[in-house]
Amino acid sequence: MVSNIWIAAADNQRKEVEKYISSGDFTPNAKDPNGYTPIHAAASYGHHDLLGYLIEHGGNINVQDNEGDTPLHHVEDVPTAKLLVEKYKADYKIKNNDGLTAANFIEEEDEFPEVATYLKSLVHDKPEDVSSEVTQANAFIESLPQPGTRDGREIKYSLQSEDQQQGDEDLTPEELEERRRKIEEILKSENPEEGLRELIANAVHEGLEHRQQDNGEESGNKRRK
Numbered sequence: 405m406v407s408n409i410w411i412a413a414a415d416n417q418r419k420e421v422e423k424y425i426s427s428g429d430f431t432p433n434a435k436d437p438n439g440y441t442p443i444h445a446a447a448s449y450g451h452h453d454l455l456g457y458l459i460e461h462g463g464n465i466n467v468q469d470n471e472g473d474t475p476l477h478h479v480e481d482v483p484t485a486k487l488l489v490e491k492y493k494a495d496y497k498i499k500n501n502d503g504l505t506a507a508n509f510i511e512e513e514d515e516f517p518e519v520a521t522y523l524k525s526l527v528h529d530k531p532e533d534v535s536s537e538v539t540q541a542n543a544f545i546e547s548l549p550q551p552g553t554r555d556g557r558e559i560k561y562s563l564q565s566e567d568q569q570q571g572d573e574d575l576t577p578e579e580l581e582e583r584r585r586k587i588e589e590i591l592k593s594e595n596p597e598e599g600l601r602e603l604i605a606n607a608v609h610e611g612l613e614h615r616q617q618d619n620g621e622e623s624g625n626k627r628r629k
Contacts, residue, residue, distance in 0.1 A: 409434060413442035413458075416451040425461060432463030439469030447475035450484040455492070465492045472500030477509045482522050489526065496526050 409430045412420035421442060424430040433441050443463045446454045459465060465488060466474050476494045479485045488494035499505050507523035510516055590599035 408436070409442055410436050410440060410445055413445035413451070413454060414449055416446075416449065416454055418454050418457060421454065422457070432458035432461055433467050435469070439471070441467050441469070441475075443467055444469060444473070444475045444478055447484060447488060448478040448480060450479075450481055452484065452487055455484075455487065459492055465494045466498060468498070468500070472502070473509070474498050474500075474506065476506040476523075477504075479506070479510070479519055480516050482518055485519050485522055489523075496523050 409421060409424040412424065425432065430442075432443055435441055441463075443455065443458050443465065444467070445451075446458060455463075465476075468474055474494065476485065476488050476496060476498075477500060479488065489496055496506055500509060502509075504512065505523070507520050507527075510523065511520035593599050
């Protein structure tokens, strides 16, 4: 028998791994002194069949070692990365103790750039994330009152307010380009939702301040009259 379950997993010795697990002394999530598990080993060396066996027998695809690394942090090829994410639903957003996601970690190591590229693409392109956002947006729109007159107030919607349109007209081409660049940076960031929320909050805050200033000027004009 191989000296331990972790070496057996790294060497793709499935029968040996099965013996260790069937003995009841080890599980797929068993950690060595560094927190390294058979799943980490199988993922790192791209042993797909062994990974399937470990998951079927209670393995946690997001198990973390002492450094906070998940198996996905140690993947070395795109097919294995896709297997973990698309079949076994590995969470590519988990950060290790250094605050690095699998994409960040692999990119920083600079050994498997194609894996980092694939993982980074998931932040923006994951179909279920887009579908969820569309569903939430549609639900919000449907919750809004219909345009028209209600309780003596006119309700209408537009993509931009007149103030915002006028504000854009006052911007130089350089300022418009800077605004576009900031939005692109937010969309490409690790947490675009948070960035967009902050951008919207700032815009609302600026809009309120602008309205308060306009009201103050209007009130002053009335008093002068």
